[in-house]
Amino acid sequence: MIDRNDVLHVARLARLKLSDDEADRMTGELSKILDHIVTISELDLEGVPPTAHVVGAPDALRADVPRPSLPREVALAQAPAVSGGGFLVPSPQAG
Amino acid sequence: MLDLTAAGAARAIAAGELDPTELFEAYRARAAADELNAFTWVADAAPEPADGPLRGVPLAVKDLFCTEGVPSQSGSRILEGYLPPYTATAVRRLEEAGATLLGKTNQDEFAMGSSNENSAFGPVLNPWDRTRVPGGSSGGSAAAVAAGLAPWALGTDTGGSIRQPAALCGIVGLKPTYGSVSRYGMIAFASSLDQAGPFTRDVTDAALLYRHMAGADPQDATAVGHPDTIALPSAQRLDGVRLGVPEELAGGEGLEPGVLAAFEAALQHARDLGAVIEQVSLPTAPKALSAYYVLAPAECSSNLSRFDGVRYGMRADADDLDSMYTETRHDGFGPEVRRRILIGTYALSSGYYDAYYATAQRVRTLIVREFEQAFTQVDAIVTPTSPTIAFELGSKTADPLAMYLNDVLTVPMSLAGIPAISIPCGLSEGMPVGLQIAGPAFSENRLLDTAYALEQVLEFDGSPARVGAGA
Numbered sequence: 001m002i003d004r005n006d007v008l009h010v011a012r013l014a015r016l017k018l019s020d021d022e023a024d025r026m027t028g029e030l031s032k033i034l035d036h037i038v039t040i041s042e043l044d045l046e047g048v049p050p051t052a053h054v055v056g057a058p059d060a061l062r063a064d065v066p067r068p069s070l071p072r073e074v075a076l077a078q079a080p081a082v083s084g085g086g087f088l089v090p091s092p093q094a095g
Numbered sequence: 096m097l098d099l100t101a102a103g104a105a106r107a108i109a110a111g112e113l114d115p116t117e118l119f120e121a122y123r124a125r126a127a128a129d130e131l132n133a134f135t136w137v138a139d140a141a142p143e144p145a146d147g148p149l150r151g152v153p154l155a156v157k158d159l160f161c162t163e164g165v166p167s168q169s170g171s172r173i174l175e176g177y178l179p180p181y182t183a184t185a186v187r188r189l190e191e192a193g194a195t196l197l198g199k200t201n202q203d204e205f206a207m208g209s210s211n212e213n214s215a216f217g218p219v220l221n222p223w224d225r226t227r228v229p230g231g232s233s234g235g236s237a238a239a240v241a242a243g244l245a246p247w248a249l250g251t252d253t254g255g256s257i258r259q260p261a262a263l264c265g266i267v268g269l270k271p272t273y274g275s276v277s278r279y280g281m282i283a284f285a286s287s288l289d290q291a292g293p294f295t296r297d298v299t300d301a302a303l304l305y306r307h308m309a310g311a312d313p314q315d316a317t318a319v320g321h322p323d324t325i326a327l328p329s330a331q332r333l334d335g336v337r338l339g340v341p342e343e344l345a346g347g348e349g350l351e352p353g354v355l356a357a358f359e360a361a362l363q364h365a366r367d368l369g370a371v372i373e374q375v376s377l378p379t380a381p382k383a384l385s386a387y388y389v390l391a392p393a394e395c396s397s398n399l400s401r402f403d404g405v406r407y408g409m410r411a412d413a414d415d416l417d418s419m420y421t422e423t424r425h426d427g428f429g430p431e432v433r434r435r436i437l438i439g440t441y442a443l444s445s446g447y448y449d450a451y452y453a454t455a456q457r458v459r460t461l462i463v464r465e466f467e468q469a470f471t472q473v474d475a476i477v478t479p480t481s482p483t484i485a486f487e488l489g490s491k492t493a494d495p496l497a498m499y500l501n502d503v504l505t506v507p508m509s510l511a512g513i514p515a516i517s518i519p520c521g522l523s524e525g526m527p528v529g530l531q532i533a534g535p536a537f538s539e540n541r542l543l544d545t546a547y548a549l550e551q552v553l554e555f556d557g558s559p560a561r562v563g564a565g566a
Contacts, residue, residue: 002441006441007437010437010440010441010444011437013440013444014396014400014424014436014437014440015400015403015417015420015421015424016421016424016425016428016433016436016437017421017422017424017425018425018433026433026434026437029434029495030434030437030438030441032495032496033388033434033438033495033496033499034438034441036385036388036496037385037388037389037438037451038385038450038451039382039385040382040385040386040389040454040455040458041450041454043379043382043458043461045454045457045458045461048457048460048461049457049460050453050456050457050459050460051456051457051459051460051463052287052456053287053317054273054274054287054463054510054511054512054536055273055274055317055319055512061316062313070180070181074180075180075406077178077180078177078178078179078180078406078407078408079405079406079407080404080405080408080409080410081410087405087406089405089416089419090413090414090415090416090418090419091414091415091416092415092416092417093415094414094415094417094418
């Protein structure tokens with residue numbers, strides 16, 4: 001039910017590169033997994049609401065007051081490349 | 096001193112009978128000589144312990160917990176070299192109680208796996224038989240505790256990642272109620288399911304470690320803490336305790352005969368202690384696995400979008416930004432993580448959302464309701480933890496779906512957010528079998544008592560796994 005074009009489309013959405021071999025293998029594996037998974041549609045779910053989260057209590061909210069966050073140099077310390085106090089990335093323009 | 100449980104070591108240190116530095120050094124030497132690939136990092140010296148009830152008891156911590164200045168990669172190449180600027184709340188609480196960080200443990204990449212074969216650091220070996228897997232995803236934590244390379248360890252459980260490796264390695268593993276332990280500083284896999292919990296040699300240690308992990312946290316809005324103080328278990332009898340056996344999970348279908356035999360022997364022990372064994376029904380439980388393998392990958396595809404080569408970890412060389420993203424994510428993620436990102440992205444994508452994600456969320460509602468219904472009839476639900484004993488390394492890596500089926504008995508509880516503990520209940524073919532006991536949300540004290548009473552009569556001997564696994 002999922003074909004190679006679907007896999008390549010989804011990989012594009014997820015910013016994952018797949019080689020030709022990887023796309024072929026992934027198509028086979030995902031088809032088998034999704035064929036198993038889609039059996040949930042056989043259940044009678046008429047009128048059943050969705051569950052996104054199971055915590056019984058409402059989210060705990062803290063007071064909305066400013067407080068210190070990570071210092072800039074600490075936040076930048078793990079980056080592969082930094083410049084001028086920010087994260088440095090390649091140009092968005094291709095080549 | 097390596098024979099002491101963690102609670103025993105804490106007592107001996109508090110009484111002045113045991114030097115915490117000597118204890119740390121003894122474990123450090125074993126962990127450093129680890130032949131199971133259970134550790135990804137080992138401390139070089141004993142940290143100065145805080146003065147608390149766990150003072151000087153060394154703790155192994157799954158790689159995915161952020162530990163300030165200490166490598167934390169969640170088993171992934173994409174976080175190569177990452178040194179977090181802060182420590183996860185669960186770890187910090189334990190350090191404040193006096194625990195000392197012994198090392199970080201190997202795991203399946205981003206906690207996705209049931210065999211620990213998906214780690215960038217390579218597979219972990221089962222200390223009972225080194226040709227077999229320890230289970231996953233917290234395989235390093237389970238193997239380290241089982242082999243006596245650490246007195247106890249932290250793991251995380253999203254669909255069984257504490258309970259299944261605990262079962263396969265013959266130790267105790269507790270997946271607490273969702274929300275009782277903070278997730279702050281745990282590198283996220285599936286946020287509505289992830290929960291931290293203890294790996295220990297016995298039930299008393301599990302109670303002790305969990306007691307000091309649980310608690311609300313302003314850094315995690317879903318962390319509500321636990322309404323009760325976690326007591327050390329003491330029950331000797333199970334008179335009148337009603338244990339439910341769900342026919343859909345524990346009826347025998349898909350279970351190895353040796354696993355079923357050990358499970359049935361454990362039920363007989365429970366009867367002998369006065370428990371009443373009843374059949375209960377969880378009609379949707381057989382579909383829980385499918386719902387889980389929509390919801391968890393969907394959440395993972397969102398959580399893992401943060402790994403883009405910009406702020407931390409590795410970056411692939413590329414001339415433009417978009418190629419940098421795709422090359423980095425290609426080189427940094429292993430095959431199973433890619434597979435789950437693709438499943439999740441597909442299940443959330445336009446045209447498929449209703450058939451997969453929205454349907455799985457409604458299946459989750461049925462699972463929650465069926466457990467609630469069952470708990471009006473019984474106090475706890477019991478099943479084997481895993482349908483099989485530990486399998487041979489490499490035997491399921493070529494078939495992702497076969498690997499997923501390992502989780503069939505543990506994911507229903509994950510979807511419902513309820514606590515479940517695995518305790519060793521016997522051997523099959525010389526390998527440990529786990530008994531899973533699950534209860535209503537926040538029933539940890541009763542679960543631990545039930546597990547403790549059974550532990551006393553099961554008299555499981557974990558010592559064979561502790562021989563010769565390290566120095």
